[in-house]
Amino acid sequence: MAVDNLSRTDVTSGEEPRLLIPALGGLYAALANPADVILRIAAGFPLILHxxxxxxxxxxxxxxxxxxGFYPGVFWSPMLAVGEFFSGILLTLGFLTRPAAAVALVILLVTVYFHWIVAGQGFAxxxxxxxxxxxxxAILVRxxxxxxxDRAIGREV
Incomplete structure (x- = not known):
């Protein structure tokens, strides 16, 4: 049974689905790179501030x-500070992007645990x-x- 090409992208073939409004293709292509930068800044800049x-x-x-639950705090407190601040800078610049995203992701998953479980706030x-x-x-994967x-120097982790 054939699958309608409008309903999915076959990531193994690299084919993009056809657009319902083909005239938007140029706009999407033009905005793809700025969208990546906006996502990196949206993730990185608040980490710098925090x-x-x-x-x-x-x-x-x-x-x-x-x-x-992170003992000893004298070790983990500075690790949190360094991880949060410098991963934000690296993400914003797009330098060592994947390792920076991995560090920040671990920090954020701990905050999910803290707010949901420890503080009892649940999803809200x-x-x-x-x-x-x-x-x-998404940044870690992409x-x-x-x-x-990373792209300018031609190397990524």
């Missing part, structure tokens, strides 16, 4: 990290972290793509 307070006071989150308390995690997962330092 991480800035931690990087200026790397031992300030000791109690928080221990409360969610963790939905932003879930969405942020989904964006980071890499820096065009308009990234």
């Amino acid at each position: 991480g800035y307070g931690k990087i200026t006071n790397p031992f300030g989150a000791i109690e928080m990290v221990e409360r969610i 308390g963790s939905e932003k972290s879930i969405l942020w995690s989904a964006i980071l997962f 890499g820096g793509r065009a308009l990234s330092v």
Whole structure:
């Protein structure tokens, strides 16, 4: 039985589905690279902002990290600060994009656990972290793509 080409993309063949409105094809193609940059900035810049307070006071989150089970806090608090702040910078630049996305994704999945389980807030308390995690997962899989330092130097992890 043949599958309608409008309903899916066969990732193994590399074929794109036909557009219902073909005239939009040029617009989509023109916006593909800026969309990748916007996603990287949308994921990375807030990490820089969240991480800035931690990087200026790397031992300030000791109690928080221990409360969610990361001992010793004197080790994990600075690791959180470095991970959050520098992965945000790297994501925004598109440099070492996949490792930066992996680090940030782990941090965000821990925040999902914290808000959902530890704080008992369920989905309502963790939905932003879930969405942020989904964006980071997409970046992890796709890499820096065009308009990234990774692409400019011709190397990606």
